[in-house]
Amino acid sequence: MTGQQIIFLAVALFTLGSGFMVVTTRNLIHAALWLISTLFGVAVVFAILNAGFLAVVQVVVYIGAIAILFIFAVMLTRKDMRDQGPQTNQNWWVGALIAVLVFGGLVFLLQGWNGLSRTAADIPSGFDAVAELGTALVSPAGYVLPFEVASVLLVAALVGAVYVAFNRK
Amino acid sequence: MVPLSWFLFLAAALFSIGLFGVLSRRNAVAILLGIELMLNSVNINLAAFWRYGNVLHMEGQVFAVIVFAVAAAEVAVGLALVISVYRKRNTVIADDIDMMKW
Numbered sequence: 108m109t110g111q112q113i114i115f116l117a118v119a120l121f122t123l124g125s126g127f128m129v130v131t132t133r134n135l136i137h138a139a140l141w142l143i144s145t146l147f148g149v150a151v152v153f154a155i156l157n158a159g160f161l162a163v164v165q166v167v168v169y170i171g172a173i174a175i176l177f178i179f180a181v182m183l184t185r186k187d188m189r190d191q192g193p194q195t196n197q198n199w200w201v202g203a204l205i206a207v208l209v210f211g212g213l214v215f216l217l218q219g220w221n222g223l224s225r226t227a228a229d230i231p232s233g234f235d236a237v238a239e240l241g242t243a244l245v246s247p248a249g250y251v252l253p254f255e256v257a258s259v260l261l262v263a264a265l266v267g268a269v270y271v272a273f274n275r276k
Numbered sequence: 277m278v279p280l281s282w283f284l285f286l287a288a289a290l291f292s293i294g295l296f297g298v299l300s301r302r303n304a305v306a307i308l309l310g311i312e313l314m315l316n317s318v319n320i321n322l323a324a325f326w327r328y329g330n331v332l333h334m335e336g337q338v339f340a341v342i343v344f345a346v347a348a349a350e351v352a353v354g355l356a357l358v359i360s361v362y363r364k365r366n367t368v369i370a371d372d373i374d375m376m377k378w
Contacts, residue, residue, distance in 0.1 A: 115278045119286045126290050126313050130297030135305060142309055145290075149316045152286070155278065156327040161319070161340055168344055173312065173351050180305050180355040184362045195300045196371060202299025210292035214285065223281040227328050234331065240341070243334040250338045257345040264349030268356035274363065 115155055122148030133194050135181045143174045157230060160237045283324035290317035304358045304368045308351060315347045 125145040132138050146169045153162035195202075217223055230236075243249035290313055297310025319340045326336025362368050365375075 109277065112278050112282075115282060119282070122286070123289055123293065126293045129309055129313060130293055130301065130306070135303060138306060138309055142312060145313065146316065149290075149320060152283070152320055153323055156283070156323045158323045158327065158337060158340075161323055161337060164341070164344055165319075168348060169312075169316075173348060176351055176355060177305065177309065177312075180358060183359055184305060184368045194302060194306070196302050199300035202296050205299060206292040206296035209295055210288055213288040213291070217281065217284055217288070223279070223284070225280045225328050226277045227280075228331065230331055236331075236334075236337070239332070240334050240337050243338050244341065249334075253338070253342055257342045261345050261349050264353050268352040271353070272356035272359045 111155065115152075118148050118151045118155070122152065135185070136178065139174060139177045139181055142177065143170050146170050146174060157236065160240055280324060280328045283320060287317040287320040287324070290314075290320070302369050302371060304361070304370050304373065305355070307370060308354045308358070311350065311354075312347065315343060315350075319343055 122145055125141045125148060128141040129138050129145060132141060146165060150162045150165040150170075153159075153165055244254045245251055294310045294313030294317065297313065298307050299310075301307050301310065322336045322340040322343065324336075326334070326340075329336070358368055361373055365373065367373065
């Protein structure tokens with residue numbers, strides 16, 4: 108077992124444990140904080156995969172913006188849910204069953220795929236993943252159209268969010 | 277070197293945890309937290325397939341970036357809806373938000 112595998116296992120356990128706490132902890136502020144540690148674990152996974160740009164964006168966008176947005180939303184809507192009453196609905200065991208079945212099904216599907224034990228080829232020397240990603244995002248031969256559609260979607264969603272949450276009184 | 281399967285199993289487990297959160301939590305904000313976990317597991321898959329496929333093709337990272345944008349849009353709209361419902365109905369429990377139920 109190489110050092111990279113040990114690091115991966117530690118990060119994976121940390122990520123899954125934090126993710127489990129996100130869905131089970133009672134206090135929603137704590138759930139949002141556990142979400143931050145889960146997102147950080149995923150950022151480390153991106154770093155292990157040599158996707159440095161994704162790791163940085165994960166920290167900046169997810170932890171810096173989305174998780175903070177969650178904490179704001181929890182603070183604006185706390186009240187009755189904090190200390191009393193169950194946090195899960197009556198059919199939570201159905202949800203748990205479906206989740207376990209989905210995981211089992213995915214593992215079953217993956218077991219039958221022959222590319223599963225593939226190992227990564229070395230990144231060619233002189234290959235700049237960030238520059239390649241930037242070129243692919245804005246070149247007409249690449250993905251400029253999905254990129255622009257994503258930006259329009261983001262603008263529309265943010266304008267819509269302001270409109271929906273606007274207090275008219 | 278870590279084999280590809282480890283990343284895929286990690287993503288599958290994270291997806292299942294998020295799915296459990298979405299299906300079982302009562303609080304609407306907690307449901308959105310579960311959706312975030314599921315979107316993150318998809319991103320792990322995209323990055324893993326980029327790294328273990330042909331590195332010179334950037335599709336995996338490009339679509340991971342687009343998933344980031346979609347996740348940000350989804351969270352903004354979702355939390356705005358939750359806050360708007362909380363103002364009007366004074367609740368964030370998904371079971372109680374049944375105005376459109378016939």
